[in-house]
Amino acid sequence: MKKVTKYTIFQTKWGYFGLAGTEYGLCRTQLPGTNPEKIKSRLLKNLPNPQYDKTFCKILQKQITAYFEGDYIKFSRDIPLALDGFSSFGISALTTCRDVEIGQIITYGQLAKKAGRPNASRAVGSTLAKNPLPLIIPCHRIIRSDGKMGGFSAPGGITFKKKMLKLECKALGL
Numbered sequence: 588m589k590k591v592t593k594y595t596i597f598q599t600k601w602g603y604f605g606l607a608g609t610e611y612g613l614c615r616t617q618l619p620g621t622n623p624e625k626i627k628s629r630l631l632k633n634l635p636n637p638q639y640d641k642t643f644c645k646i647l648q649k650q651i652t653a654y655f656e657g658d659y660i661k662f663s664r665d666i667p668l669a670l671d672g673f674s675s676f677g678i679s680a681l682t683t684c685r686d687v688e689i690g691q692i693i694t695y696g697q698l699a700k701k702a703g704r705p706n707a708s709r710a711v712g713s714t715l716a717k718n719p720l721p722l723i724i725p726c727h728r729i730i731r732s733d734g735k736m737g738g739f740s741a742p743g744g745i746t747f748k749k750k751m752l753k754l755e756c757k758a759l760g761l
Contacts (some may be wrong), residue, residue: 592636595639613644618747659756662723669680685723692729694708695729712737727739
């Protein structure tokens with residue numbers, strides 16, 4: 588039986604956002620951009636049998652739209668994720684990252700410690716660079732131990748990371 592990948596691309600205040608997943612869980616997000624075709628291309632790269640579904644994850648679409656309007660949104664850990672292709676440590680680092688709340692910023696080392704491998708900050712950084720679910724797995728909230736932003740592999744890079752953190756501070760009234 589083939590896995591069917593459903594996806595949707597929808598408008599937010601910051602541009603077009605993409606979601607993709609199967610019956611097993613959300614497998615990919617694409618942070619907002621101005622070109623819906625580029626969003627679609629990045630979102631669907633190497634995904635099997637993608638089928639457009641405007642209603643895919645409708646509640647999550649509404650939450651993401653509200654997030655980019657500046658609302659305080661806490662994405663539920665109940666959202667099932669499909670993290671195929673990651674090692675057990677990679678899955679641990681990504682799922683542990685979900686616990687970093689809006690308004691919190693921690694270091695790669697702190698995340699490694701929380702994931703059970705205190706000396707694996709570089710491995711955490713490498714894993715987060717491959718995060719298939721930015722925003723749902725809030726890797727933008729993880730920084731270097733010297734207080735610098737570190738990397739951000741999503742389009743827009745560190746500038747986009749800073750913009751997201753600034754938006755979250757506003758949502759918290761800071």
